[in-house]
Amino acid sequence: MASLVSRTISKTPLPSRLPLLLVGAGLANLTLARTLQIHGYSDPDRHFRIFDSASPHKRTRHALNLQRWATDPLDALLRRGKPHYGNQPGLFQSCTVDAHHGGSGYVNTKINLLRTSSPITDLNDDDGAGSVRYKKQEVVDMIKGGINVESRMEFLRFEEVVDAEGRTAVRAFFKDGTEVLGSAIVGGDGLRSKVRSSLLPTITPKVLPLVVYTGEENLLSRMMVGNIDEDDTLPAYNKKNPAEVDCSSVYVGDGVTFVFSKTYLDWENARIQWTYIRKPKGFVEEERELVGEDGEVTKDLVTSVEEGVEDKLYRPNRKVTEAEVIPEEFYQEIEVLKSGSDVSQELINYIQDIREPVKTTKAERKASLAELTSKPPTYNWLMRSVKLPETKEELDQLKSKVPGGDKVFLIGDAAHAAPIVQGCSGSHSLVDGFELGTLLAKAFRTLALPPTTTTSSSSPVLEALNTFESTETLTRWRVACVDKSETELMSLVQPKAVWEAIQKAEGSSELTKEQKELRKDPRVDRALEELAEWHTEQTKKTQKETEEKERRRKQEIEV
Known part of the structure; x- marks a missing residue:
């Protein structure tokens, strides 16, 4: 070109x-x-x-996950720019999706079964202290500060x-x-x-060979936090201290995966985003030998979709304007899934009315986001x-x-x-x-x-x-x-037999090691080690600069 x-x-x-x-x-x-x-x-x-x-004036109501190894050094730098926050909790903590409830934005790294909601294994989360879910606009505003954006x-x-x-x-x-x-x-x-x-x-x-659709439901905060003791209709799963409620969870079934992510708008209103993931029909994954320029032979997994196999939900070449055009087959597929025995009733409640438009809440109107809520809640995500x-x-x-x-x-x-x-x-x-x-x-x-x-x-x-x-x-x-993100996402979509085998063998060191080998790469380990070293170095550097600044301040006072 x-x-x-x-x-x-x-x-x-x-x-x-x-x-x-x-x-x-x-x-x-x-x-x-x-x-x-x-x-x-x-x-x-x-x-x-x-x-x-x-x-x-463009604002976003979306949330995003961030890792602590990335936010901690920046948090320390922003504190340096705003000394009066010195004794306050982390600046990022005030932006978590459950900050209204005193939560920590905790992201559950467990992989749970759709059928029972019971945990079976862990999603790789060895990058540091874990993933935290934030309100994106609040994070952007906090970082932006007084920067003049043209x-x-x-x-x-x-x-x-x-x-x-x-x-x-x-x-x-x-x-x-x-x-x-x-x-x-x-x-x-x-x-x-x-x-x-x-x-x-x-x-x-x-574009990864995956079928992905996402949407939102507006709920009462107490339906997710469940801190009202006299309300016996709430699932026991939700009766937790607000700070302990997970803000994002992964549920797997027979070749399908649901991710549920929660955002608390205020004390009364909350929103849950659901994401439905599966591999396209006719998906093929095979191991091939690749020969490098130096003659070294390596093995790699190559994915493709068989020609002639039709899947109306798989649209890798769709236009941006077609993202909200949802095939009727999607709703039919969800209805079949809900009517079966592979999804717990608790999770069905979260996807009960996916055809309904998202309603505007009082909190959103206050935040001048009403124009965004008129869009259909379901979106084809590439x-x-x-x-x-x-x-x-x-x-x-x-x-x-x-x-x-x-x-x-x-x-x-x-x-x-x-x-x-x-x-x-x-x-x-x-x-x-x-x-x-x-x-x-x-x-x-x-x-x-x-x-x-x-x-x-x-x-x-x-x-x-x-x-x-x-x-x-x-x-x-x-x-x-x-590579890490692609590998982890693709590994979440497995047949039910694979997940049942993992659940049955929970605690087996041999199987755990095998699962880790499927998801990990020696280069990933090295890169993560370098990130950990970088994080430690930045923390020490920030601490040293703070001590030096305090020493100079004391000297100036003495003079």
């Missing part, structure tokens, strides 16, 4: 300092911008500008600019006709990244993933084919979109922004020093960006994020 990126010769000298252009205001770029702001680097003429295609700025393309003195820059073009010069571009514009399609046109999202090359060398070779490609970088879902399992991709997006922001803060500190050479003023910034975009980072994205 030919590149649409061009190179332009500037007739006038380029400015000596240009800002970074952050395209997309998702978790990754917002975290990057906030990290730089807290370090004191937020001048739009010298440090960064951040653009987003959405309206500034809204309604839809990115189209970029070009390289060179002046007579040999200085180079990139120019970003936006749909409204705006053109902006920058020292580099950081694309954090999500799964359908236009920055990525301009930079790496051959890398496109892959599980997509994006993988960049395995090494920095391979990635640089692809980027070198595009003029100015050496000044364009990707983070967040633009670089590692993955199926939504335990908040893996979102967590890595936070790490992206935090880690890159820390490196860029050091680069801007260097630029603030008196110049000693004739080197381009943007070189420390480019060095920081290239240091971040290392083979180690690409491995983290590819293996610990995308």
Whole structure:
């Protein structure tokens, strides 16, 4: 595919300092911008500008899972930016979906049987202290803080600019006709990244062979919390302390899986999101031998769907506008499932009226979200993933084919979109922004020093960006994020006989080891170890900086 990126010769000298252009205001770029702001680097003429295609009034009612190993370092950084929160609970904790009830956003990592609701095994959750479910909009607002996001700025393309003195820059073009010069571009514009399609046109999202539909039900909070003792109609499962109620749970049956995720809107109203997952009819999974360039033979599982087998619920090529067009066969399939003996009555209550539109609650009207609730509650969800090359060398070779490609970088879902399992991709997006922001803060500190050479003023910034975009980072994205999420999601959809065998053999170390081998990869282990080391290092660093700051404060008082 030919590149649409061009190179332009500037007739006038380029400015000596240009800002970074952050395209997309998702978790990754917002975290990057906030990290730089807290370090004191937020001048739009010298440090960064951040653009987003959405309206500034657009709000989301969705929730998301995030891992503690990703939120803890950022939480500590945000505290540094807001000292008066020093003795308060974690800032992220105030954003959990059950914060109204004093909960912790706990995500149950147990895999439960649809038929009995009894746990049979664990979903892999060895990334740290576990997954927590948050209200996405509250997390976004908290991270954003006072960052100025230039809204309604839809990115189209970029070009390289060179002046007579040999200085180079990139120019970003936006749909409204705006053109902006920058020292580099950081694309954090999500799964359908236009920055990525301009930079790496051959890398496109892959759709996993899964049938996935999701919807919502509005319920009373007490139906899920169950902390009203005199109400004997509530299932015993729900009669718990609010802080102990799980906010997301996985239930498996005969080749189908349900995930139930809960959000408490206020003391009275709650919402439960259900997600239905199965493999398409005619799904085939086979082991094949792959020969690498070095002649090394490896084995890999290759999935496909048999030609000629019709499954009206499997629509991998559907358009975005068709996501809410639900085939009648879906509702028929759910009715058959509900009428059988493989789903407990407790769970049937959560999917009783999936045809009904979501009703607007008082809490939603207060939050100005009423316009979102008019949409049908059921949605055909395509599980997509994006993988960049395995090494920095391979990635640089692809980027070198595009003029100015050496000044364009990707983070967040633009670089590692993955199926939504335990908040893996979102967590890595936070790490992206935090880690890159820390490196860029050091680069801007260097630029603030008196110049000693004739080197381009943007070189420390480019060095920081290239240091971040290392083979180690690409491995983290590819293996610990995308491969891990894909493997875990696909492993959830198994025949009933497999789950019954696992339940029967619960406690058998041999079977447990076998199940782990099916879900794990040595590269995942190494990447997770590196993340754990990084987390420990950041915690120690933050503690050391806090102690040093306190020491200087005491010295100033003494003086």
